[in-house]
Amino acid sequence: MPRFVRVCPAEELAEGQVRMLEADGTKLAVCRHQGKAFALSNFCPHLTGNLGEGFLDEGLLVCPEHGWRFKLSSGRCVSVADRSAHPFPVREEEGWILVGI
Numbered sequence: 001m002p003r004f005v006r007v008c009p010a011e012e013l014a015e016g017q018v019r020m021l022e023a024d025g026t027k028l029a030v031c032r033h034q035g036k037a038f039a040l041s042n043f044c045p046h047l048t049g050n051l052g053e054g055f056l057d058e059g060l061l062v063c064p065e066h067g068w069r070f071k072l073s074s075g076r077c078v079s080v081a082d083r084s085a086h087p088f089p090v091r092e093e094e095g096w097i098l099v100g101i
């Protein structure tokens with residue numbers, strides 16, 4: 001069972017925003033799309049680019065380095081087969097975003 005850790009106040013993650021945040025030392029790319037928050041590992045499986053410095057395009061998280069694109073819910077890379085960024089479960093409770101690690 002993951003342990004859910006507060007990563008930031010919910011109001012500090014705007015629609016369409018991507019942020020690099022930490023949960024107990026684990027670096028995450030946290031974003032909000034269509035009102036829902038998502039978290040993937042910060043590190044791109046290509047050459048460890050910081051996904052938390054990436055951006056959203058058509059509901060996909062885009063790596064700022066070479067543009068690989070990732071599904072928010074599964075972390076699956078749609079640019080290259082059989083690659084993915086590890087997804088983490090996210091909850092919003094009492095005005096906070098919590099990530100399960």
Ligand code: FES
Nearest residue numbers: 044046047049063
């Ligand atoms: S490091 Fe992410 S696409 Fe190359």
